[in-house]
Amino acid sequence: xxxxxxxxxxxxxxxxxxxxxxxxxxxxxxxxxxxxxxxxxxxxxxxxxxxxxxxxxxxxxxxxxxxxxxxxxxxxxxxxxxxxxxxxxxxxxxxxxxxxxxxxxxxxxxxxxxxxxxxxxxxxxxxxxxxxxxxxxxxxxxxxxxxxxxxxxxxxxxxxxxxxxxxxxxxxxxxxxxxxxxxxxxxxxxxxxxxxxxxxxxxxxxxxxxxxxxxxxxxxxxxxxxxxxxxxxxxxxxxxxxxxxxxxxxxxxxxxxxxxxxxxxxxxxxxxxxxxxxxxxxxxxxxxxxxxxxxxxxxxxxxxxxxxxxxxxxxxxxxxxxxxxxxxxxxxxxxxxxxxxxxxxxxx
Amino acid sequence: xxxxxxxxxxxxxxxxxxxxxxxxxxxxxxxxxxxxxxxxxxxxxxxxxxxxxxxxxxxxxxxxxxxxxxxxxxxxxxxxxxxxxxxxxxxxxxxxxxxxxxxxxxxxxxxxxxxxxxxxxxxxxxxxxxxxxxxxxxxxxxxxxxxxxxxxxxxxxxxxxxxxxxxxxxxxxxxxxxxxxxxxxxxxxxxxxxxxxxxxxxxxxxxxxxxxxxxxxxxxxxxxxxxxxxxxxxxxxxxxxxxxxxxxxxxxxxxxxxxxxxxxxxxxxxxxxxxxxxxxxxxxxxxxxxxxxxxxxxxxxxxxxxxxxxxxxxxxxxxxxxxxxxxxxxxxxxxxxxxxxxxxxxxxxxxxxxxxxxx
Numbered sequence: 239x240x241x242x243x244x245x246x247x248x249x250x251x252x253x254x255x256x257x258x259x260x261x262x263x264x265x266x267x268x269x270x271x272x273x274x275x276x277x278x279x280x281x282x283x284x285x286x287x288x289x290x291x292x293x294x295x296x297x298x299x300x301x302x303x304x305x306x307x308x309x310x311x312x313x314x315x316x317x318x319x320x321x322x323x324x325x326x327x328x329x330x331x332x333x334x335x336x337x338x339x340x341x342x343x344x345x346x347x348x349x350x351x352x353x354x355x356x357x358x359x360x361x362x363x364x365x366x367x368x369x370x371x372x373x374x375x376x377x378x379x380x381x382x383x384x385x386x387x388x389x390x391x392x393x394x395x396x397x398x399x400x401x402x403x404x405x406x407x408x409x410x411x412x413x414x415x416x417x418x419x420x421x422x423x424x425x426x427x428x429x430x431x432x433x434x435x436x437x438x439x440x441x442x443x444x445x446x447x448x449x450x451x452x453x454x455x456x457x458x459x460x461x462x463x464x465x466x467x468x469x470x471x472x473x474x475x476x477x478x479x480x481x482x483x484x485x486x487x488x489x490x491x492x493x494x495x496x497x498x499x500x501x502x503x504x505x506x507x508x509x510x511x512x513x514x515x516x517x518x519x520x521x522x523x524x525x526x527x528x529x530x531x532x533x534x535x536x537x538x539x540x541x542x543x544x545x546x547x548x549x550x551x552x553x554x555x556x557x558x559x560x561x562x563x564x565x566x567x568x569x570x571x572x573x574x575x576x577x578x579x580x581x582x583x584x585x586x
Numbered sequence: 587x588x589x590x591x592x593x594x595x596x597x598x599x600x601x602x603x604x605x606x607x608x609x610x611x612x613x614x615x616x617x618x619x620x621x622x623x624x625x626x627x628x629x630x631x632x633x634x635x636x637x638x639x640x641x642x643x644x645x646x647x648x649x650x651x652x653x654x655x656x657x658x659x660x661x662x663x664x665x666x667x668x669x670x671x672x673x674x675x676x677x678x679x680x681x682x683x684x685x686x687x688x689x690x691x692x693x694x695x696x697x698x699x700x701x702x703x704x705x706x707x708x709x710x711x712x713x714x715x716x717x718x719x720x721x722x723x724x725x726x727x728x729x730x731x732x733x734x735x736x737x738x739x740x741x742x743x744x745x746x747x748x749x750x751x752x753x754x755x756x757x758x759x760x761x762x763x764x765x766x767x768x769x770x771x772x773x774x775x776x777x778x779x780x781x782x783x784x785x786x787x788x789x790x791x792x793x794x795x796x797x798x799x800x801x802x803x804x805x806x807x808x809x810x811x812x813x814x815x816x817x818x819x820x821x822x823x824x825x826x827x828x829x830x831x832x833x834x835x836x837x838x839x840x841x842x843x844x845x846x847x848x849x850x851x852x853x854x855x856x857x858x859x860x861x862x863x864x865x866x867x868x869x870x871x872x873x874x875x876x877x878x879x880x881x882x883x884x885x886x887x888x889x890x891x892x893x894x895x896x897x898x899x900x901x902x903x904x905x906x907x908x909x910x911x912x913x914x915x916x917x918x919x920x921x922x923x924x925x926x927x928x929x930x931x932x933x934x935x936x937x938x939x940x941x942x943x944x945x
Contacts, residue, residue, distance in 0.1 A: 348698065371876070372791035374753065374845050375760060375775065382777060384770065387763040388792025388826040390876045391869060403724065410725060413737040420734070425725070427732055431779040439786035441722035442738025472737065479738035498724050522741075529721070529740045 244360055250332040250452075251356065252277045254323035255340055256470055258286035265291060266343040270356045277326040281470075283318050299325055307583065315572050315579070319470055320445065321461035321477055327452070328583055334363055335456075336449040338503060339472070345407045345504035348428045358501035359402045359449035362432055366396025367495020369437040376431040377497070400455040400494035401485060404447035405429075409505040411444045413522070414473040417511035432499040437490045440532055443482020446472060447503045450485075454494055457544045457580045458485045462572040463565070465522075471509040476525050480569065483532040488547040491537045524565060531559055545577050552577075594707050595714070598623040601684040603706075604676035608632040609690060614641050616693050620704045624686075627676040629654075632668060649675060657930075664922040669815025671824030673795065677802065677809050678927050684713060685806070686799040691854035695757045698778050708848035709752045709799035712782055716746025717842020719787040727782040727844065750805040750841035751832060754797035755779075756852040761794045763822075763869070764862035771858070782846040787837045790879055793829020797850045800832075804841055806931075807891045808832040810923040813916050820871075820912065821864030827916075830879045835894045838884045867910075874909045878902075892924050899924075 251274050253260070260278070264271070268291075275295050280288050282301035290298070304310075304317050304325050317325050323337055336359050344352045365379040371393050378385045378394070385394055410425035417423075435441050450459060463480035489496050535554050541547045552573035560567035603621060605611065606629045614621060618641070626646035630638050634650035654675055655662045665675045670689065677685055686706055695703050715729035721743050728735045728744075735744055760775040785791050800809060808831050811824035836843050882901060888894040899920035906913035 372785055372789050372845075374755065374791055374794070376779060380777075382773065383775065384760070384762060384766055384773065386792050387761050387766075387794070387822065387865075388829075388872075389763075390872050392873055393876075405724065410734075411737050412734060413739075416734050416737075423732075423734070425733065427780055429726060429779055429781040430777055431781065435722050436786050436789035438788050439722050441724060442736050444724065444736065444738070476738060482738070498722070525738070526740055526742055529742075533720075 244334070244364060246273045247275070248333040249274045249356075249360065250277055250326075250330040250335050251275070252279065252323050252326035252330065252335055252337045253340055254320060254326070254337070255280045255284065255288055256319065256322075257340055258284055259289045260340060261289055261291050263340050263343065264294065267338075268293070269352075270344065270354045274356065275332070277330055279317075279322045279326040281319055281322045297329070299329060308579065313575060314568055315461055315575055316464060317461065319468060320472070320475055321464070323445075324459065324461040327456065327459050328579065330452060333451065333453050334360060334449065335452045336360075337445065339446045339505070341508050342406070342447060342503040342505045345502040347502075348430065353501050353503075355404060355447065355501035355503050359404065362402035362497045362500075363399050363449055363451055365399065367399040367434040367497055368393065368396045369434050369490070369493075369495050372436055373433075376433040376499070380432060397493050397495050398451070398454060399434075399497055400451050400489045400492070401443070401496045402449040403441075403443055403496065403498045404449070404501045404503060405499065406446060406505040407502045409507055411446055411472060411505075414511045414514040417473060418515050421511065428502065429499065432497050435486070435496045435498050440483055440486055440529070441496070441498065442479050443485060443496075444472075445478030445481070446505065447501070451494075454492070455485060455488060455544050457548055457577055458488045460484075460548070460573060460576040462576070463569040466565075469514065471514055473509075473511060474514050476522065479525060480528070483528070484548065484551055484573075487532060487535055487537070487551060488544055491541060491547055492544070524563060527562070528559060528566075531555070545580065548573055548577055594711050596623055597684060597710055600682055601686060601710070602627050602676070602680040602682040604629065604673055604680065604685055604687040605690060606631055606670040606673035606676070607638060607690045610638060611640050611690060613690050613693060614644065618643070620694070620706050624706075625682070627680055629673050629676045631670065631672045647679075649679070658926055661922050661926040661929075664810075664813070664919040664926065666811065666814045666818070666824065667816040669818075669821055669824065670795070671811035671814040674809055674811040674828070674923075677806055678930055680802060683801065683803050684710070684799065685802050685809075687795060688850065689796045689852075692756070692796055692850040692852055695849045695851040697849075703848055703850075705754060705797060705848035705850050706799075709754060712752035712844045712847075713749050713799060713801055715749065717749045717784040717844055718743065718746045719784050719837070719842050722786055723783075726846070727784070730782060747840050747842050748801070748804060749844055750801050750836050751793075751843040752799040753791075753793055753843065753845040754799070754848045754850060755846065756794075756796060757849045759852040759855045761796065761852070764858045764865050765869075767855070767858035767861065771855075778849065779846065782844050785833070785843045785845055790830055790833055790876065791843075791845065793825050793832065795825030795828070796852065797848070798825070805832055805836060805891055807924055807927045808835045808895055810895070810920060813912075813919050818912070819910075820867045822861060823865070823868040826868070830875070831895065831898055834879055834882050834884070834898065835891055838888065838894055839891070871909060874906065878905055892928065895924055896921060
């Protein structure tokens with residue numbers, strides 16, 4: 239397959255800063271990040287000054303920038319914690335966005351070489367996806383592989399890839415109960431594959447190491463669903479899981495692909511899962527209820543853009559889930575408001 | 587919480603290895619450390635007067651075309667001749683719970699550390715642990731050692747469903763179709779992907795019969811490899827056909843299909859021009875077959891594999907008969923297969939078949 243050449247100015251790397259000293263994070267990623275423009279968004283709850291090393295082409299957004307765009311007195315949209323990165327998505331005008339949690343550094347592949355996660359995400363996003371039939375040799379557009387015997391020829395050109403979901407070595411993205419029960423479990427298995435998650439199959443879309451085509455699916459990556467006691471560790475949140483299910487429904491409807499697999503990042507130890515377990519788990523229980531909803535929601539033929547799709551999903555959420563719990567009704571409202579914001583910011 | 591298994595049971599009295607062959611079985615020497623505990627069912631294709639030498643020390647039964655004709659009588663016409671599709675006769679006569687089938691040009695592969703891969707052991711691991719077809723786990727099979735369900739994976743789906751099929755892969759010569767082989771004759775699969783995963787519900791895949799295992803009690807009757815080879819307009823779609831039927835039925839019955847590890851080393855590249863002749867009808871018929879299988883629904887009262895399969899055969903006749911008369915014949919053969927299966931495997935039967943004893 240011919241290599242797609244991307245201009246560096248088509249990419250934004252959006253980092254949500256939940257810790258104030260980003261020096262070691264940025265230095266670790268410098269070889270991969272330095273070519274590109276960065277958007278750093280500071281968690282509005284973070285009191286300390288951000289420390290960011292020089293030599294990067296970046297824009298920094300803080301609470302005061304958020305307050306100019308979103309009226310916090312009337313809006314329920316929150317950019318607190320991990321959701322701060324969504325402000326970066328809102329502000330970006332680039333075609334491709336890559337976002338990595340600030341407690342992750344480059345991992346090494348099975349040969350011991352540092353993985354350029356940015357380059358791999360770009361490759362994933364700029365080669366076709368194959369959601370309508372499973373290829374047993376995984377991504378057929380990777381080097382050294384192809385479609386297998388029996389793969390329908392009419393499906394071999396694939397569709398555009400909307401989302402690229404990477405993985406994590408060391409501390410995998412487990413929930414708190416799993417992490418608490420297996421405190422020493424570390425992911426050391428390097429699975430050398432990218433694959434397209436088939437159409438109509440749901441997945442838990444982790445926000446830790448993610449990239450997307452902003453032009454195709456940008457409005458879909460939104461802050462909507464917050465747990466009552468959402469915290470500053472990934473296993474105390476499900477906001478990305480909610481957003482991910484919306485994004486998969488949108489991609490399935492618009493016939494876009496979602497890839498999962500490479501690249502890996504190395505996720506560092508942080509936090510105590512047992513402590514997190516002491517918090518309330520109402521929110522996690524709520525997520526069980528939404529799975530049948532997302533698996534069965536269907537959008538109308540009139541929904542031809544990501545914004546249209548989100549509006550329809552929000553309406554369905556309000557109607558079908560909102561009745562049973564106000565948290566869903568609020569999520570639906572946030573989704574509707576986000577689309578308004580999205581259009582507003584772009585019309586300036 | 588997914589539990590990890592520390593040692594895999596051998597299942598030597600519960601598993602048969604089915605091997606179709608037309609040449610010889612020299613390849614078994616390399617597999618001896620892994621295969622010797624098991625009973626082999628050899629299905630000899632082609633000229634029945636030829637003697638196939640089985641290496642010493644293996645416990646086996648062998649069936650040639652004469653045996654197949656004798657055992658099945660008029661129903662023998664559902665078993666292909668001059669095509670490895672004849673292997674499914676082996677599934678039918680087996681009395682075991684599990685089947686592993688492998689081609690005679692497949693050898694033991696090595697993992698990246700240089701260790702020889704016991705493919706059979708991995709298939710058994712795959713079959714004995716649940717599948718997860720309703721929601722994709724981004725860390726792949728959560729029941730494998732060293733991994734688990736990720737955050738966001740619904741707790742209500744973490745028990746999984748029984749695994750009916752384990753589909754293994756191939757290093758060296760990849761399983762490409764003829765056009766791809768012609769364009770890329772030198773491409774070799776050198777990428778060892780260290781994962782097993784469940785093919786999600788509602789998703790079809792190309793099932794290759796080179797390195798395949800399944801739970802015969804759960805899905806056996808769906809593993810009919812169709813009408814191929816001598817006297818048929820098509821070849822090299824036997825395993826594909828079985829795979830699509832099997833997947834549709836597994837989805838309907840709530841069973842899982844896994845793909846990925848184990849790898850075997852595929853040594854022989856078949857002639858792409860010969861393959862093209864066999865495949866070419868399949869290549870364009872496929873474009874009708876795929877929408878058919880993607881939209882098939884089976885009624886709720888199809889609660890057994892046989893009922894599902896017979897219902898499928900009716901739909902094949904109704905919807906694919908107009909694509910080519912071959913599909914009318916295939917639909918009839920599907921019914922013959924089920925009749926033969928039920929005759930040879932009456933419920934509650936025990937005891938081996940009289941014919942086909944080890945020579």
